[in-house]
Amino acid sequence: MTQLLSNALGYPMNYTCASEIMDEIAATTPTFAGVSFEKLDRLGSVQWPCNEQAPEGTPVMHIGHFVRGMGQFVLTEYVPTDEKVGPRFPLLLTTGRILSQYNVGAQTRRTANSLWHEEDRLEIHPHDAEERGIRDGEWVRLESRAGATALRALITERVSPGVVYTTFHHPDTQTNVVTTEFSDWATNCPEYKVTAVQVSPANGPTEWQHSYRALNERTRKIAEPAPAK
Amino acid sequence: MSPEKLTYMANQIARFFAAQPKEQAVVATCDHIRHFWDPRMRSQILAHLDAGGEGLDPITRAAVAKLREDTPA
Numbered sequence: 503m504t505q506l507l508s509n510a511l512g513y514p515m516n517y518t519c520a521s522e523i524m525d526e527i528a529a530t531t532p533t534f535a536g537v538s539f540e541k542l543d544r545l546g547s548v549q550w551p552c553n554e555q556a557p558e559g560t561p562v563m564h565i566g567h568f569v570r571g572m573g574q575f576v577l578t579e580y581v582p583t584d585e586k587v588g589p590r591f592p593l594l595l596t597t598g599r600i601l602s603q604y605n606v607g608a609q610t611r612r613t614a615n616s617l618w619h620e621e622d623r624l625e626i627h628p629h630d631a632e633e634r635g636i637r638d639g640e641w642v643r644l645e646s647r648a649g650a651t652a653l654r655a656l657i658t659e660r661v662s663p664g665v666v667y668t669t670f671h672h673p674d675t676q677t678n679v680v681t682t683e684f685s686d687w688a689t690n691c692p693e694y695k696v697t698a699v700q701v702s703p704a705n706g707p708t709e710w711q712h713s714y715r716a717l718n719e720r721t722r723k724i725a726e727p728a729p730a731k
Numbered sequence: 732m733s734p735e736k737l738t739y740m741a742n743q744i745a746r747f748f749a750a751q752p753k754e755q756a757v758v759a760t761c762d763h764i765r766h767f768w769d770p771r772m773r774s775q776i777l778a779h780l781d782a783g784g785e786g787l788d789p790i791t792r793a794a795v796a797k798l799r800e801d802t803p804a
Contacts, residue, residue, distance in 0.1 A: 577750040581743050687743035
């Protein structure tokens with residue numbers, strides 16, 4: 503299939519078997535120069551680099567020295583986030599995934615493990631919940647400088663006082679409405695683990711969640727088939 | 732991207748390297764921008780430098796000036 507697509511797009515690709523692809527990798531990548539299907543069949547597995555210096559691969563890398571010689575220690579400055587808690591947003595929100603769900607919603611939401619995680623819940627410590635009059639299972643409004651959403655609370659000592667946690671698996675919650683546009687300096691990775699928030703009791707989903715749900719239903723509706731003539 | 736946002740990001744890079752001798756910090760900051768920034772972002776920060784470079788910290792300013800020297804006009 504890949505070859506057909508490549509040929510159709512104008513890049514000729516006419517491999518007759520996978521070993522020819524491995525041979526091409528070996529010819530173009532110095533650390534893989536000694537790898538072939540014959541060697542992989544004979545040895546079972548080969549750890550790179552595998553080349554003239556290490557014909558059977560390198561089971562343990564960096565013995566005695568690194569690629570550049572000795573190691574180098576570099577003094578670096580800590581670059582803290584500018585996202586800070588304060589009187590308006592006194593809690594710190596961290597977001598994450600749960601293993602059993604792990605992004606199935608980002609793909610099709612049609613695999614059975616989506617049943618193990620029915621909704622995003624806001625995990626909050628009993629002290630923080632009591633201070634705000636929040637009871638387990640009730641709707642809460644989660645608000646930051648960036649935006650707000652609503653979800654149900656889960657009171658637990660799994661999180662420390664001052665910290666709340668939720669997952670970002672469900673479009674009805676859209677946790678990233680709340681996270682900020684800060685990112686880390688080196689990779690520009692969005693800062694999903696540090697958002698200053700406030701949590702308060704709520705009557706249900708926010709207004710945008712209602713309109714999003716309606717939009718979602720409308721845009722996924724399949725038209726009735728036209729009657730046969 | 733706004734000049735303010737680019738300045739903020741460039742200054743963060745320079746801050747990470749600030750503990751190193753100034754010349755090394757300038758080279759490291761310049762290298763990071765050269766290797767990891769989108770070409771459009773590089774053009775924008777160069778234009779910002781040409782317009783006076785408001786807000787650029789000393790290491791950042793020197794790093795962007797070095798990027799300017801190394802970039803064909």
